[in-house]
Amino acid sequence: MTQGDAVPTAAFDEMILDDGRPRPGLEALVGWMLEAPRATLKLRQADANVLFRRIGITFAVYGEGGDPERLIPFDIVPRVLLAREWAFLARGLEQRVKALNRFLDDVYHDGEIIAAGKVPERLVLLNKAYQPEMRGFDVPGRVYTHIAGIDVVRTGPEDFYVLEDNTRTPSGVSYMLQNREVMMRLFPDLFNRHRIAPVEHYPDDLRKTLQSVAPPACPGEPTVVVLSPGLYNSAYYEHTFLADKMGVELVEGQDLFVKDNAVFMRTTRGPQRVDVIYRRIDDAFLDPLTFRSDSTLGVPGLMNVYRAGGVTLANAIGGGVADDKAMYMYVPEMIRFYLGEEPLLKNVPTWWCEREDDARYVLDHLDELVVKEVAGSGGYGMLVGPKATPEERAAYAERIRAEPAEFIAQPTLALSSCPTYVADGYAPRHVDLRPFVLVGADKVRLVPGGLTRVAMRAGSLVVNSSQGGGTKDTWVLEDGGPDHA
Amino acid sequence: MLSRTAADLYWMGRYMERAESLARILEVGYRMSQTPDSDGTGTSRNEWESTAVAAGCVAGLAEKYGDATLDSVIRHLVLDEDNPSSIQSCLKTARTNGRAVRPALTAESWESLNDSWLDFTANWQRSLGRDNILAFLEWVKARTTLFRGATLGTMVRDEAFSFVELGTFIERADNTARILDVKYHVVLPAGEAVGGPRDYYQWATLLRSVSALGSYHWIYRDSIQPWLVAELLILRPEMPRSLIFALSQVRACLDAITSAHKQNYNCLRLAGRLHAEIGYAKIEDIIRSGLHEYLSEFLARNDALGNEIAADFHFYQ
Structure with a gap:
């Protein structure tokens, strides 16, 4: 494969217009980029790598040999959103996450959306992520997805598409924060010349969000903990980072125990009660008494305390039913049904192979489509049709025929690109955006921007860090341009 | 914590x-x-x-x-x-x-x-x-x-710091006792000179291994006497690798950790007793009753102290 056969040729560039001029509002940044001596940039890029390695920000990648503590490539060129673009995105994101929460509350209670025929019942009830244990149980504030990561791609100046919703345990926010930290250390002058919306308050927002959903019976200030599977989890660094920045304990299953309908952590001073658990462990591993009995990561009896209102889990158990790739198709419908509004953010047209017509179309057009596993995540197990070999497509077609309901397909979008610093200077690379939406019992909180992921290989559309993607600092320019004041 | x-x-x-x-x-x-x-x-x-x-x-x-x-x-x-x-x-x-x-x-x-x-x-x-x-x-x-x-x-001087220090000094006490014990069989009665130049050299290197050669000369202003080396590494409170110094640090850490709560900790008792016994010991007595025996007993008690710390703070549930 060569650089020339990149799929979408007419990609929208987020920084540079077709005629080579900077987009309005970005003149100062582009000017700086062009003036900065090549040698300095090279040095800064190297400094960035040293900083990340030293701080210990690495990401474990499984099953590929090599360095198990891999550094996620960081690009020194920021990705910029103008304030008005972000304002629109933020409204769209809030709308979407509100609808997802209403949907989860609904499917674990009366199932009105199913009764109204807007979402197929079997898609909900037969979903592997649907947890019958949650039926009829009122979670505090009726919030299920407290922390949502919504993956957004852009194809034009005003065209934002949601690629997928992550309503379970989305990760990456620590990279968003560290990218900003590193950028400010490397290029303080850039931050003097632009009015960039801060993101540093995310951990405070997260703590407030979590405290807002403490069990109603909790007296005084709720004790929040972060529950991690431990050192060998790929996102462990993030777990420690968030606990540290929030000023709360980072616990593992072995540190917690259940007694008298409450959860306690083992401390050097004896047991201490826990009110809210920000868990970064999948549902199936949370409680060996209710879910997988072979799990050593969870806390026996946790589910009972949870259902009795003795502790709050964030995100709630069973939230995965809202974010699989088949349910994705129905999110615009959820927004109309629950909120009575038109969706602000677009959905990518999606074919679901469970439907015969769709399956036929997908199999006939494999060379044009991106095919994904309904329950997959992290970019594993997907087929990028235009880039696959005929043999790969044939093999994938077999898998689709065997289990059609497990696959969806989407057109390959002309993902926007952003100049990126590569070996021989700046080159356009495709980017996406994962903003993080915090939903508390009191309100919805968003920090400006999010995590920008970039496909470091020329022409590649796969931005997942597990697949070699990198990240950029994401700027929301508060006055839409350089500060001339 | x-x-x-x-x-x-x-x-x-x-x-x-x-x-x-x-x-x-x-x-x-x-x-x-x-x-x-x-x-x-x-x-x-x-x-x-x-x-x-x-x-x-x-x-x-x-x-x-x-x-x-x-x-x-x-x-x-x-x-x-x-x-x-x-x-x-x-x-x-x-x-x-x-x-x-x-x-x-x-x-x-x-x-x-x-x-x-x-x-x-x-x-x-x-x-x-x-x-x-x-x-x-x-x-x-x-x-x-x-x-x-x-x-x-x-x-910050909080509980976390105290536990790092606690581990450091339990380990240091163990290591100093071991280093000294290696040479137990050549320790001579007080006052007698060390044997040949090779022996002298070995004691000097032992002192050097705990960064104490210079301190020895400053404190004793004497040629190297095995029983003084033993005194320096066991009993001298100003010597940062001596047993008494390590134990006083261990006690201070345990006091800091446990001061906020009123439980009765076994480790506190063990550490206090061990510290006091070393504090009131005389090198002549130690050598008379056998340095090796003394150090062996110390290592066992230091070990037991470590185990008690683990039990009192629920290290292994």
């Missing part, structure tokens, strides 16, 4: 201290092996064997590599992943412990641990041999000193 966090901090402190002690012990062994008459003539055990004894690794070494030589010592005491007390294992375990409690550490403490391990794997692990062992040991001492400095200079 979480019990698991406390345990990780404690062991992090212990393993960094152990890495440092090991580097010191190996350095002494290397210097001794460089003396002209050190090829084993006339003595029953060579320097490398006593090095392994001092490190508490003699059985493992014999079993896996046979004779104690420079090469086998480097393999077992420095690089052996199966030996939990090899320098490599110490650095790795300390870093793993530190990583597990990253939020409890300052950036400086964590980065010193993390950098040490990364530097070790990148620059030493594959190239280590007899030619660069001395440079490596210098590097270990520099890295552990950096960690110690970062911890002392940046960590």
